[in-house]
Amino acid sequence: MSEETGSAASAGNPDDIERGLEATLFAAEEPLSIDAMAAHLGGLDKALIRDALAALSVHYEKRGVHLVERGKRWHFETAPDLAHLLRREKEQVRRLSRAATEVLAIIAYHEPVSRAEIESIRGVQTSGGTLDVLMEAGWIKLAGRREVPGRPVIYATTPDFLDHFGLTSRRDLPGMEELRASGLLDPVDDAFDDLMGGGDAEAAEAEDAETGAEAEGQASEEAENTAD
Numbered sequence: 001m002s003e004e005t006g007s008a009a010s011a012g013n014p015d016d017i018e019r020g021l022e023a024t025l026f027a028a029e030e031p032l033s034i035d036a037m038a039a040h041l042g043g044l045d046k047a048l049i050r051d052a053l054a055a056l057s058v059h060y061e062k063r064g065v066h067l068v069e070r071g072k073r074w075h076f077e078t079a080p081d082l083a084h085l086l087r088r089e090k091e092q093v094r095r096l097s098r099a100a101t102e103v104l105a106i107i108a109y110h111e112p113v114s115r116a117e118i119e120s121i122r123g124v125q126t127s128g129g130t131l132d133v134l135m136e137a138g139w140i141k142l143a144g145r146r147e148v149p150g151r152p153v154i155y156a157t158t159p160d161f162l163d164h165f166g167l168t169s170r171r172d173l174p175g176m177e178e179l180r181a182s183g184l185l186d187p188v189d190d191a192f193d194d195l196m197g198g199g200d201a202e203a204a205e206a207e208d209a210e211t212g213a214e215a216e217g218q219a220s221e222e223a224e225n226t227a228d
Contacts, residue, residue, distance in 0.1 A: 031073035031159065055078040069168055071159035100130050104139060108161070108173060111152040112143040131155065139164065141159065 024040050025032060034053075053074060055069070058069045065076045071184055078086060096104065106121050113165050119126050134140045143156035157170070167173065 014052065014055070017041070017048055017054055021049065021052050021056060025067070025076055028075070031070060031075035033073050071134050071162045071169065072157060083124075096133070099127070099129070099226070102129050104134055104157075106171065107134075107140055107155050108157050111156040111170075112146075114146050114152040114154050116152060118155075164203075178188060 009055055020041050021037060022036055032040075034046050034049050037049055041049070057067045060076075064079055064082055066079055066186050067079055081165075083199065103118055103126060106118050107151075110117070110121065113121075115126060115131070131140070135142075137159060139161040140155050141158050143154050144152040146154050161167075162169065
């Protein structure tokens with residue numbers, strides 16, 4: 001951004017603020033918060049930046065790229081209806097296990113939560129490998145420790161989680177009625193599970209146990225090879 005543009009932006013000229021933000025966001029290697037943009041533009045008033053971002057967002061609504069906010073950070077992304085023009089590689093579908101899906105949902109809706117709290121909600125033990133898978137995917141992170149005896153680690157979702165699922169914030173997570181309407185929750189299945197006394201919890205526990213057994217078996221085999 002030129003010195004002239006920077007001076008005009010500092011003076012609060014709306015057009016130059018928008019131009020300065022466009023240049024800053026275009027050149028940025030990662031999404032930027034309003035604080036970061038304000039600092040980059042010489043301590044510009046954050047209210048002016050919010051107004052400029054709102055105007056730019058409207059301006060780019062019908063363009064090939066959109067200006068979007070994910071987790072209080074802003075960036076340009078390709079318009080969804082043009083994604084096929086840029087796709088050059090075959091996408092490999094990465095499916096989460098049922099246990100991992102449940103854990104991710106619990107963290108998203110209840111964060112920050114500890115492993116013990118996750119297990120309390122699920123009703124079964126949670127394999128450490130399940131949390132590792134979600135962290136490797138970049139969807140959850142360590143969010144500190146709970147200030148209780150033992151100070152357990154707590155987990156929260158990441159901006160990558162919001163970006164992957166197209167959410168502006170966790171407030172955009174679907175409610176129970178929306179999940180049922182989309183077919184992700186079947187009222188008949190819910191009633192049957194309640195009648196059977198939590199069959200899903202037993203299935204999830206079995207899946208976690210199987211994952212743990214496989215990990216222990218692999219460790220035992222590696223130890224035996226080392227001894228040989």
